[in-house]
Amino acid sequence: MYALDSVAMKILKFSTLIIGISFISGISWALIAPDSSPETTPIAPNITTTTISLPAPIDNALAQHAAKSPMTPQQPSLNARHYTVTRGENLSSIFSKLNYSSKDLHHIIHANPIGSQFAAISPGKTLTFKSTSDGTLVELHYPKKPTQTIVAKRINEAFHVEAINAVVNREISYIHTSIQTSLFIDAKKAGLSDKLIMELAQIFAWDIDFALNLRKGDQFSLLFEKLHINGVAIGSGNILTAEFINKGQKYQAVRYEDNNGAASYYQPNGKSLKKAFLRTPIDFARVSSHFNLKRKHPVLNRIRAHKGVDYAARTGTRIKSTGRGKIIHRGRKGGYGRTIIVQHGQKYTTLYAHLSKYQRNQKVGSRVNQGDTIGYVGKSGLATGPHLHYEFRINGVHRNPLTVKLPSSNPINKSNMADFKSQTTPLLAQLHHVKNSSFAENTF
Numbered sequence: 001m002y003a004l005d006s007v008a009m010k011i012l013k014f015s016t017l018i019i020g021i022s023f024i025s026g027i028s029w030a031l032i033a034p035d036s037s038p039e040t041t042p043i044a045p046n047i048t049t050t051t052i053s054l055p056a057p058i059d060n061a062l063a064q065h066a067a068k069s070p071m072t073p074q075q076p077s078l079n080a081r082h083y084t085v086t087r088g089e090n091l092s093s094i095f096s097k098l099n100y101s102s103k104d105l106h107h108i109i110h111a112n113p114i115g116s117q118f119a120a121i122s123p124g125k126t127l128t129f130k131s132t133s134d135g136t137l138v139e140l141h142y143p144k145k146p147t148q149t150i151v152a153k154r155i156n157e158a159f160h161v162e163a164i165n166a167v168v169n170r171e172i173s174y175i176h177t178s179i180q181t182s183l184f185i186d187a188k189k190a191g192l193s194d195k196l197i198m199e200l201a202q203i204f205a206w207d208i209d210f211a212l213n214l215r216k217g218d219q220f221s222l223l224f225e226k227l228h229i230n231g232v233a234i235g236s237g238n239i240l241t242a243e244f245i246n247k248g249q250k251y252q253a254v255r256y257e258d259n260n261g262a263a264s265y266y267q268p269n270g271k272s273l274k275k276a277f278l279r280t281p282i283d284f285a286r287v288s289s290h291f292n293l294k295r296k297h298p299v300l301n302r303i304r305a306h307k308g309v310d311y312a313a314r315t316g317t318r319i320k321s322t323g324r325g326k327i328i329h330r331g332r333k334g335g336y337g338r339t340i341i342v343q344h345g346q347k348y349t350t351l352y353a354h355l356s357k358y359q360r361n362q363k364v365g366s367r368v369n370q371g372d373t374i375g376y377v378g379k380s381g382l383a384t385g386p387h388l389h390y391e392f393r394i395n396g397v398h399r400n401p402l403t404v405k406l407p408s409s410n411p412i413n414k415s416n417m418a419d420f421k422s423q424t425t426p427l428l429a430q431l432h433h434v435k436n437s438s439f440a441e442n443t444f
């Protein structure tokens with residue numbers, strides 16, 4: 001255990017630096033054993049979880065808030081009554097059931113925009129009514145989400161309503177595993193939530209084709225946050241850093257949040273992991289015809305260059321704009337049928353043909369983001385069956401969409417580089433450290 005403890009302490013020091021918690025109490029370290037966590041089913045000894053820090057829970061937060069609040073001082077003896085909302089009930093029926101005044105209800109709901117959230121209480125939530133000995137309602141608490149409680153407090157005849165956010169405790173956890181079956185199955189076995197598996201796949205989506213190119217023995221390790229309020233797990237937070245080894249090639253990602261609060265994933269050198277374009281405009285589609293300048297056309301039955309890629313997909317499958325840009329054509333275009341062309345900056349255009357229909361609320365001139373739906377697969381124009389014909393042009397010249405070198409999204413701004421390094425270096429060091437330590441331990 002000595003080695004483990006010293007490792008744990010180093011991790012804790014790193015983590016304290018990273019998450020900047022001003023105090024830490026109840027520090028604990030857990031090497032997850034097979035039966036110690038319902039959400040983790042270790043299949044190999046290469047799964048480790050670290051656990052750090054415990055700031056103030058929601059009740060403390062509420063108490064502190066109340067202490068600072070300039071509202072009516074707390075009356076000394078309030079009766080608290082808890083009521084769990086059942087299906088079909090609303091606040092009005094509950095007020096009359098519990099004999100509270102409908103005038104108070106009106107004041108609460110119309111106090112301000114937050115007050116109207118009381119009109120949409122959901123079944124299963126437990127309301128807390130605090131009243132004086134003569135039955136006058138003084139406070140009403142509605143735990144809307146694990147992270148937020150809506151509180152109404154009486155001020156004379158009226159009520160003041162506000163949303164109080166809980167202090168969320170973020171633990172940093174570590175997972176390392178190797179692919180035996182699929183990303184989803186193996187990551188799930190390692191204890192990663194569905195949400196984080198999707199995020200992990202998204203982070204590396206520009207570099208790794210998770211559907212087609214994973215190999216048995218590929219590995220990944222990551223540091224991510226587990227969220228708790230008052231010691232109760234409420235789900236996972238962000239992936240902080242991740243490493244994926246695919247077919248012997250290592251990919252690294254680290255999360256960086258700029259001072260405007262915008263977060264994205266970068267390579268350790270500050271280059272974006274995102275490309276300016278997605279490789280393919282539809283999910284899970286088969287390439288039915290490649291880019292080929294000497295192809296015999298299936299309908300015209302003569303040699304005619306195929307200057308794009310065809311994806312066989314069902315009619316109605318959504319088509320995404322592969323990059324951010326502006327729609328410059330939307331309409332019929334000869335053999336292409338219903339066609340959209342998107343202009344991306346000065347150099348690039350992408351074209352999507354044979355659509356069955358267009359996305360609603362867009363027109364020529366509309367701005368679209370990468371991944372936005374622009375239309376749906378069909379077989380309009382010269383097509384033997386439903387498919388998407390996709391073209392990629394640089395300065396007007398057709399390029400093979402499957403092999404063209406895609407430009408990266410913007411790297412870290414020069415002025416943010418120092419901040420980027422200071423945020424991300426400890427994370428990368430921590431991942432590296434925990435990974436090496438857990439390998440060393442596993443050799444016993």
Ligand SMILES: [Zn+2]
Nearest residue numbers: 308309310389
């Ligand atoms: Zn085609």
